[in-house]
Amino acid sequence: MKDKIDFHIKELDSMKKYPNELFYIGNKKLLNKRKISIVGSRKPNLYSQKMTHLLSQGFAQRNIVVVSGAAIGVDSIAHKAATPQNTIAVVANGLDIKYPTINKKLIEEIEQKGLMLSSYKEGEKARNYSFVQRNEIVVSLGEVLIVTYADEKSGTLTSIDYALKMGKKVYTIPHRLDESIGTQKLLEKGLIEPIYCIETFLNSFCSIEKKEDELSSYLKTFPRYEDAISKYASKIFELELEGSIIVENGLIKPTF
Known part of the structure; x- marks a missing residue:
């Protein structure tokens, strides 16, 4: 069901002009939580x-909502890693349109568990100008803006410009010199800040208590990789991505 937002969202006061209307599907209570774009x-x-995956996952673990624009690439990775129930997707079209179509399943999951937002009525298709306003809403909702990759002429640079004009901090990850030229140039000018350690950066917002659980205890026995996969397949994959475990000579060694 698509409804109008019936209350004032204080974060959107930082926009040039507060949206005339805002429509939503999902859990509007997410707007009351801490948010990062x-x-x-x-x-x-x-x-x-x-x-992008590690940052989004880390914020969700700290009960901080991830806001993005439902596009392919960085946006969809951010939404998925945060899990649908911890994410807000702002789109540049009416909420009856699932765009981009490749993200239809993701959008439907966010509708059911998270929050979809739009400043456009049903039937309105995405246009160049609507993407610009979508970007401004995404940036306004977050405490800070994180841009993990942007080419020299990327549309993402307009989001950075909005954030800087709003007085928000903008962060990026370090890249090789010939990659993400858009963020590299802004780093060189000192306009945005680098993230050197994911865990330290995440903990600057909110730390999490690491509890000893069954999996942690099991990993401290240095189990065989094949055995661990058979018992905790998805969890082992996540821990590998996080760098919390390493595999040597067929054995898993925890780094925590």
């Missing part, structure tokens, strides 16, 4: 994909 290129490299 994460955006970037539609074609991020593998390194950026991994870092």
